[in-house]
Amino acid sequence: MTDVPDLDLVRRAATEPEAFGLLYERHVRRIYNYIYYRTGDHHDAEDLTARVFQRALRHVGAFQDMGVPFSAWLYRIAHNLVANWHRDRSRRPVVPLEDHTVLTPGSQHPESLAMAREVGEDLLELVRRLPEERQQLLILKFAERLSNAEIGQIMGRTEGAIKSLYHRTLSSLREEVERMQAEGRGAGLEDREG
Amino acid sequence: MARREFQGGVAGMAFSEEQIEGWLQRVLIPVEPSPQFVNRLRGRLVHVRGERGANLWTLVVVGVGLMLIVAAWMGLALRLILALIGVIGVYSHRRAERLPSRAAR
Numbered sequence: 466m467t468d469v470p471d472l473d474l475v476r477r478a479a480t481e482p483e484a485f486g487l488l489y490e491r492h493v494r495r496i497y498n499y500i501y502y503r504t505g506d507h508h509d510a511e512d513l514t515a516r517v518f519q520r521a522l523r524h525v526g527a528f529q530d531m532g533v534p535f536s537a538w539l540y541r542i543a544h545n546l547v548a549n550w551h552r553d554r555s556r557r558p559v560v561p562l563e564d565h566t567v568l569t570p571g572s573q574h575p576e577s578l579a580m581a582r583e584v585g586e587d588l589l590e591l592v593r594r595l596p597e598e599r600q601q602l603l604i605l606k607f608a609e610r611l612s613n614a615e616i617g618q619i620m621g622r623t624e625g626a627i628k629s630l631y632h633r634t635l636s637s638l639r640e641e642v643e644r645m646q647a648e649g650r651g652a653g654l655e656d657r658e659g
Numbered sequence: 660m661a662r663r664e665f666q667g668g669v670a671g672m673a674f675s676e677e678q679i680e681g682w683l684q685r686v687l688i689p690v691e692p693s694p695q696f697v698n699r700l701r702g703r704l705v706h707v708r709g710e711r712g713a714n715l716w717t718l719v720v721v722g723v724g725l726m727l728i729v730a731a732w733m734g735l736a737l738r739l740i741l742a743l744i745g746v747i748g749v750y751s752h753r754r755a756e757r758l759p760s761r762a763a764r
Contacts, residue, residue, distance in 0.1 A: 501690050
């Protein structure tokens with residue numbers, strides 16, 4: 466049953482709890498991951514993930530195969546709920562780095578770990594200053610490891626548009642890093658080649 | 660070059676997009692929800708579905724029950740009306756019988 470395509474499960478999910486359970490098992494981690502980076506808090510991520518799947522359960526019978534994967538449908542529900550959450554809170558997301566382990570080759574050493582955390586803190590600060598769609602793109606690309614085509618399906622854009630948006634995002638991030646450097650901030654961000 | 664800090668003293672240093680990508684790869688790492696949360700939510704979703712099923716059956720039972728009660732009341736009301744009409748009929752028949760006998764006297 467584990468190799469059954471999502472769309473077959475979706476057709477059965479409206480009447481078979483086991484089919485919806487399998488869809489849930491397949492996607493819950495990715496949806497949680499996405500929401501965590503958009504909200505910056507584990508509790509909020511859990512609460513919103515629960516709401517995503519409750520909404521999906523209510524509307525799974527109405528899901529129509531329009532060439533968009535089920536995961537993209539879930540991401541859109543998650544995106545809408547996160548947008549509402551930000552609107553309700555009227556504040557920018559804050560990612561608490563104390564719960565966030567940045568994996569680097571030398572992360573076992575306390576000094577390397579502290580340094581990696583500093584890098585992460587500075588970069589995440591820059592990322593969360595980006596417009597919402599750029600944040601979404603970076604999270605889907607790096608935290609979710611999705612391809613441009615998959616991101617395009619989720620964000621309702623072409624692969625080319627995503628590629629272009631990605632380069633503009635990288636470029637603006639680079640400018641921000643250089644600006645921080647010029648202002649003497651961003652002490653943790655370093656080039657650590659080799 | 661192993662490390663090039665970009666603190667205040669080295670302003671104007673240029674960074675490549677590949678470096679930015681490398682940092683992003685190290686910072687935006689996948690995070691996992693706790694297994695307890697995953698199991699709890701799964702249980703809750705099954706419960707929601709079960710509840711929805713139970714609610715549907717409750718509606719059906721309540722609906723059928725109401726229909727039976729209404730039918731029973733309607734049957735009783737119909738019987739009462741018929742009985743009343745019967746009593747009125749008997750009474751008017753007797754009255755009609757009495758009237759010609761008085762006239763004959």
